[in-house]
Amino acid sequence: MLLSGEQIKQLRNARRISQVDLSRATGLSASLISSYEAGTRNVTQEASDKIAIAFNGITPINPAERTQTADLDDDKTLVKMNGIPLMPAEKALLKALAKAMLDQRK
Incomplete structure (x- = not known):
């Protein structure tokens, strides 16, 4: 599933974490996350996966693995x-x- 910038913003706000916190959890830059949320850049599948993993609080040994919560x-x-x-x-x-x-x- 590919997250939209709006979905990222909603999830981040619902969990009360900053773009910087999400950046640290994903390895993506805070400015990139800001661009996704503002809609000025399209979210890639790789970035979406990293963000989804961070929101789920799960870091798989192999990022290609699918995880369950x-x-x-x-x-x-x-x-x-x-x-x-x-x-x-x-x-x-x-x-x-x-x-x-x-x-x-x-």
């Missing part, structure tokens, strides 16, 4: 790191860390 609050969700399933205590720590990070955004 899951809710950490779902006890039935299996969480893996480098292909190794996390133990319940490890998942609880990850969940606590994610909660603390989200609380910082408020």
Whole structure:
């Protein structure tokens, strides 16, 4: 799926992150992101993929891989790191860390 500049802006604003923050998360320049959002440049598939990955908070080992998202609050969700399933205590720590990070955004 190719994101439009308007979609990028809406997603970024909904998550309360700046263009600079998105730039750091994607490796794209903030001015390029600004150009996409303003509609002065067309979003490439590669840029769209990087932005989508950043918004999902997932960085695959191989960027060509397609990723899936899951809710950490779902006890039935299996969480893996480098292909190794996390133990319940490890998942609880990850969940606590994610909660603390989200609380910082408020």
